[in-house]
Amino acid sequence: MNASLAPDNIQPTSPSGNTLLEVDQISLSFGGVKALQDVSFSVEEKQITAIIGPNGAGKTSMLNVINGFYHPQQGQIHFKGLHRKQMRPHEAAVQGIARTFQNVALFKGMSTLNNIMAGRNLKMKKNLFWQALYYGPARDEEMRHRLEAEKIIDFLEIQSIRKTPVGRLPYGLQKRVELGRALAMEPDLLLLDEPMAGMNLEEKQDMCRFVLDINEQYGTTIVLIEHDMGVVMDLSERVVVLDYGRKIADGTPDEVRSNQTVIDAYLGNN
Amino acid sequence: MYYRESGDFKTSYQADNQFISVYQDKILVSIIIFLFWLVLPLSVSEFTFQAILIPFVIYSTAALGLNILTGYAGQISLGTGAFMGVGAYSCYKLVTYFPEVNILIIVLLSGLFSSIIGVLFGLPSLKIKGFYLAIATLAAQFFLIWIFEKVAWLYNYNNSGAIEVPTSTSFNFVVTGPSASSITKYYIVLIICSLMTLITINLIRGRFGRVWQSVRDNDISSEIIGINILHAKISAFAISSYVIGVSGAMLVFFWKGAAEANLFDIGLSFRILFMVIIGGLGSVLGAFFGAFFIVVLPVLINVVPQFMGLAVASETVEHVNLIIIGSLIIAILIIEPHGLSRLWSIGREKLRLWPFPH
Known part of the structure; x- marks a missing residue:
């Protein structure tokens, strides 16, 4: 499917430093349901980035946008410094994006x-x-x-x-x-959708070990969605928080942990 | 006790990737091959050739072809009969235009036409799945039969509306037509069937087999790992229709001798589909089991009363036969929905432990 990687599909843009993936003002809606609104963040090379948020925040939708399952109505994605428009999942795979699913597929x-x-x-x-x-x-x-x-x-x-x-x-x-x-x-970007969901403590520890080892040994950039905050805070160097399809925080685990909007989103603000 | 894999160590990936990797299985398969290549052809009667051996080999090939599509790639097709017809008619036309070319080559070429038609009618599979795809292939079935009937060019404007196989020779043997001997025909179909089986096995254990099975098991995640669903499904339709087309050409040229369009009707499609389901979806061995069950077993049951010297009217035998085959089909599907090949592998597992219970 190299033919579809033709120049009109992907235009080189200025690669910004060692940013591997840049998500720029993505909006995605299904009819009246707005799954994602104006979400922007970037993923640095060889880092582990976590996407967290309450149920229905649009985390999985975000991954689906990144690897070409969903085509956002607005916004752009830059991967490896290349701008890309609509893309089928297998073309994303050719570019070096791999993923796992929340419910094993x-x-x-x-x-x-x-x-x-x-x-x-x-x-x-x-x-x-x-x-x-x-x-x-x-x-x-x-x-x-x-x-x-x-x-x-x-x-x-x-x-x-x-x-x-x-x-x-x-x-x-x-x-x-x-x-x-x-x-x-041998992906450049590995998307993990709740890799530890439904596991017991030992299995979680094993999985954490594998994720860290992949990152270190293979130098793979990882984006993961996870609900276990302990895991998220320990593994990731960067955390993006989504709520109701919007990005409400973005930063190091410590910054996110002390962010009032995040605490409100998870615990309510009364 | 005797059927053990322990101690049978594989020291290379090549050895581990063999299609038949257990030593005892190799012996068994060698015996079966020996039986079919030498013992049976030299010992059986003309009737056995015509009623059992030749149709068994031809139908096995067809079932093998459908198994690639339905068993491995997970696409249901009800157009098998018509695709066999495409193979047969294109073989007939090729023989008409190139009478001096060796018939073996013609038969192998005629599969290509069936392959093209198969791809054409396989295109809807990209959008529709399951039962709906079955209906779409059913359209192919009816449409192609209609073409076979209406386009007189296909049967060389014969008054009978049928294709009649001309006599042809290869290496000084008469191989087709009324004067060809059964043993020659048998060896030719056996050679082609073996070739098709080898190709199928090689494809299945390699990249193509994995691609087809991944599309069957989970098309979304196959796309995620970079499998082009279009290529996967189309290649499955192409290869499957090729094998089916070749078997159709063999059906007419080495067995029936003549054919009208209605030979390739929906009944034939179902017959092949039954073979695949009863033999076991996604199993090369299953295709042979299925063909044995559907083609050979009725003949065997038919001759049983004769054998035992019972004076039973032939219609009664025919009816009892249908009852027996019907109930066996139901019984097998209840005992093991995954078909005879699964029963076979369960038997193997049991044999591994025998005579101990665990």
């Missing part, structure tokens, strides 16, 4: 290994003819990518479930496999 009939290998699809180039022949270039390519997939399997400590269909795995492990699939894409 794995390929249930496939094994853990195949799920992760599917994540490497964009990197595999051999055409139908070689694939049908299998022996030769297609197999070499397959084995090369298998090695990469195995590295991820080792990293996430899921060796024992390599061949298990993911539909049979417990929830915590499914979340981990989904993270692995996103990681297999």
Whole structure:
């Protein structure tokens, strides 16, 4: 789908420092429902940014806008210094955006290994003819990518479930496999939608460890949505707070924690 | 006890990626291949060739083709019969225009036409899913049959309105037409079927297989990881229709000998779909199981009274046969909705522990 990355779709703009993603005055509405209104923030390279907010604040909508699921009515997105207009999710993937979902969206009939290998699809180039022949270039390519997939399997400590269909795995492990699939894409920007939802303490700790390790070892920029404030405050270097589709605060965890508007949004102001 | 994988270590990713990775399975598959390539063809009668072996191989190929689309890519199609027809008619036209080209090549080429038509009628799959897609492919079924009937050019303006397979030779063997021997035809369909099976297996275990299955399981997240849904669905339609088209060409050229448009009617589509469902969606082995069940079992049941020397009227046998097959279908779907191939793999799991309960 490289054809759709044609110049009229993306115009280079002045890249501002080492900002990886810049969201500029995004407004998104579904009929009369205004999901996002004039939201702007930026994500610095190699940082972990958290988006928080009460239920229905528009956090997931924001992620959907970033990776091309929703097309905002107004506003612009700059990714890697490139301006982009409307874009399909797979084009966003080509540019280096990966994500996981709030409710796991794995390929249930496939094994853990195949799920992760599917994540490497964009990197595999051999055409139908070689694939049908299998022996030769297609197999070499397959084995090369298998090695990469195995590295991820080792990293996430899921060796024992390599061949298990993911539909049979417990929830915590499914979340981990989904993270692995996103990681297999070698993304520049990783969007995590509630990676710790529904997990117990140990699983949360494991997941936090993986998120930090991904950030450190692979140098991946991460944007995550999370409700566990302890996790958010510990993991992220920057926090963006949304409420009713508007951005109400943006800053370091400490700044956000002491921000009166944020406290009001969460606790009410009476 | 005897069916154990323990100790069967894989030391390379290549070894781990084999399609049949368990040692005992390899032996079993080798025996089956040996049986079909050497033992059966050299020992069975003309009747068995015509009633069991040749149709079994041809229908297996068709079921394999539909399994790519429905089992692996998750797109329901009711146009299988018509796509087989496209293969058969284009094979007929190609033979008319290029009589000197080897029939094997013609058959393999005729799949391409079916592939193109399949892609064309697969385009709606980008917008519609499930039952609605089934209805859209049903349109293909009726439309194509209508074309086969109305466009006289397709059957060379024969008065009968049917295509009749001309006699052709390859490597000094008569391979098609009334004078061709059954064993020659059998070997040709077997060669083509094996080729199609190999291609399918290779595609399924590689990138294409993963892309198709991911679209089947979750189209939203496949798009997220950079899979182009358009390419995925269209390639599934193309490959599937190719295999189905080739099987259609074989059906007419190496089995029926002549065909009218109504051979490829909706009944044939359902027959293939039943094979895929009973055999097991998303399983290469399932296609063969399904074809065995639908094509071979009725014939076997039919000859049972003869075998046992019972004097039963042939209509009675026919009716009892329908009852038995019908109830078996229901029974199998109740016992294991995922089809015979799942039953097979459950059996394997049990065999692993046998004779111990856990």
